[in-house]
Amino acid sequence: QEVVPLENEITFNEAIIEEREQGIKEVQQQISEVNEIFKDLADLVHVQGGMIDDIGSNIENSHSATVQATSHLKRASKIQRANSS
16 A cells, blocks of 8 residues: 555656756757857857948048048148139
């Protein structure tokens, strides 16, 4: 008579262990998926970081060219006024 309750308890405990094991496997899978997401995000940040650096460089070059063009236009305007006089 005592054997049956023990077998039931063992079966119950095994079911709980199986359920917990399945839960742990699901958590491991989710962690793996999150890890992949972070790797993809890191790759995107790296690529976009390079693009931002290129944009920043282009802005600096445009600013420099604009300053130089403004100087040339001022000089040309002075020469034009001098020649008109």
